[in-house]
Amino acid sequence: MSRIRPHVRGSRRLATTAGAAVTTATLLTAALSPAAHADPRPTRATAIQNAASALPAQAANLGLTSAENTSVRDVIVDKDGTQHVRYDRTYHQLPVLGGDFVVHLAPDGGYRGANRATRSPISLASIIPRIAAPKAADLAVNALRAVHLGDALKKITARPELIVDALHGTPRLAWRTNAAGRDSLGNPVARTVLTDARTGAQIDAWDSIETAAxxxxxxxxxxxxxxxxxxxxxxxxxxxxxxxxxxxxxxxxxxxxxxxxxxxxxxxxxxxxxxxxxxxxxxxxxxxxxxxxxxxxxxxxxxxxxxxxxxxxxxxxxxxxxxxxxxxxxxxxxxxxxxxxxxxxxxxxxxxxxxVALDVAGHEMTHGVTAKTAALTYSGESGGLNEATSDILGTMVEWYADNPSDPGDYLIGEKIVKSGFGKPALRFMDKPSKDGNSADYWSSSVGNLDVHYSSGVANHFAYLLAEGSGPKTINGVAYDSPTYKGSTVTGIGRDKVGKIWYRALTVYMTSSTNYAGARTATLNAAKDLYGAGSTEYNAVAAAWSAVNVN
Missing domain, CATH: 3.10.170.10 (Elastase; domain 1)
Structure with a gap:
């Protein structure tokens, strides 16, 4: 979770006695009804068993060797019985960053395919680091201090963990260190630093307090x-x-x-x-x-x-x-x-x-959903997608609530900002650049932006897919969404956008998914939900092209 910069981010989430009585009655009716039958779909345990049976035959395709072990992170079973089992992997008992994959199974348990975060085979000459853990801790603490210049941090701690980094090119031994402390007001700050365990060079770093509420x-x-x-x-x-x-x-x-x-x-x-x-x-x-x-x-x-x-x-x-x-x-x-x-x-x-605004709550708790599913790395383009996932699905929570005091909109954090912030919201999904920092369109440098700003590309995509391009007023808020080359996009409605994005997140995205991968993942999701060549499928393609993701 990261500081608001400006943002609310890393990421869960009431009735009368009469309401409770209605719920009880509904449950009793379902239990007594002759139409109530056991769910014919495979159970979570069955899906895990089917995936485990498929792994030995697919080991080569999945890059699994005798030095590697796997553990189940999440399971999705579709209404038709199709199963999707998400795994993490270890190499000689070391966690592998970028080692996650999703196995897809037919309703009868047969293997259909897989999505892998990375495809590089893992073969290290040694798992003994040249850089000692205390040195890695010192480097991480220095990295934390570097992003909080001018603030005398207190009570700083750091805990290095030896891992295999397969996410940043050729797999290598690395230290993943969570450095944390308190700022001058006593509030928490934290940063995860990835250090080459042989050379001490910093591979990557990101805020590890997922912010936003x-x-x-x-x-x-x-x-x-x-x-x-x-x-x-x-x-x-x-x-x-x-x-x-x-x-x-x-x-x-x-x-x-x-x-x-x-x-x-x-x-x-x-x-x-x-x-x-x-x-x-x-x-x-x-x-x-x-x-x-x-x-x-x-x-x-x-x-x-x-x-x-x-x-x-x-x-x-x-x-x-x-x-x-x-x-x-x-x-x-x-x-x-x-x-x-x-x-x-x-x-x-x-x-x-x-x-404590509604879209902030939806945003932050969606970070929890992401952590339990695709676990998008909070850095580069995958970090932008992590943030965008919370903006997109947090916005869907606000629309779902249908609260007249906080009606649905495509503004992020509009309820919590004060006059000193200088803008009416934290972020604007119809035209992200209105915040002065976010990207409207993809470019080769977008991954270098802070993840709260690189998220703009996906936020813009989601708005266009839901509402379409051009000027319009929705719930009293005026929007005017542009496109990359002046193309016209016709929206398919926010409910379908939420379902497409959620399925893409939980079934197809992995820790390393970038914007090109998100396009593929959402197209696969649209195909699953609405059919290849459907209006929804074509709209997904058009909306991505409208933000220059082709």
Missing amino acids: GDGKSLYSGTVPLDTTPSGSSYQLKDPTRGNTYTGDAQGKTDTCVLTICIGRAPAALFTDADNHWGSGTTADRASAAVDAQYGTDMTWDYYKNVQGRNGIAGDGKGSYNRVHYGSKYNNAFWDDSCFCMTYGDGDGTTFGPL
């Missing part, structure tokens, strides 16, 4: 319903219908750990309330921000489950948790996969308000 009166979304948990004579802001997701108060404290570097974690005291009516809709009541956070989690959970068929961020039905009021005037929100939690700062009041 009864009933309750929220700051941004009006009065919203909340499913809570009775506890004695009061209620907990904990949702038993969504994996026990809950929201707690960090009380201005920060972590002494970031990601894998942990000494202790800032507490998040679970919010409780006597009458199950939460917040006042103003910052004077600390529960108001908690209402926004819990509501954002709810809507994100519901979007992924009801639209994409994904049961929770990790697909395992388990809820995440939220921490609000984190740090001191912290201008950020982030998803942290190590705690499976969302963290929100209150903003400085001049540039940003509390960063």
